[in-house]
Amino acid sequence: MEIKQLIDSCERIKDLASSLRSIPGVGPILCMNLIVKTNEFKTIREPRKLACYAGVATFANTSGVSVFGRNKVSNHADKGLKKLLHLGALSVIRLDNDLAVYYHRKVKEGKNKMSVLNAVRNKIIHLVFALINNRTFYQNRLVTS
Secondary structure (H helix, E strand, O other), X not given: OHHHHHHHHOHHHHHHHHHHHOOOOOOHHHHHHHHHHOOOOOOOOXXXXXXXXXXXXXXXXXEOOEOOOOOEEOOOOOHHHHHHHHHHHHHHOOOOOXXXXXXXXXXXXXXXXXXXXXXXXXXXXXXXXXXXXXXXXXXXXXXXX
């Protein structure tokens, strides 16, 4: 309750939060965590850096002569933020939007569900930064008829 009052008291944070909340899958808890952990997007200014911080970005797994390892995510991540992004991704794939269409298309192509879900988490992060940089709200590109 106090966090909501703090957000409502500052106009900049209130606008930031309303922009973030327009993204499907980004609820009030994930929104507040993103604002706090990035210091209102002042310390982490790039989506790839936040993806690395949250443990969503994949890295090549090569060592010595083994160059054919699968890509993996780092286990040195903010587990709380990763969990919130995971829950947001789970909720977004159940809704009627372009991220759900992407998820179902990739699963139908035979991709691993968890790796596609990780890609959805990464897309949520990239959407967050796109909205922050453009100062706009999310608009679903999915045309319903």
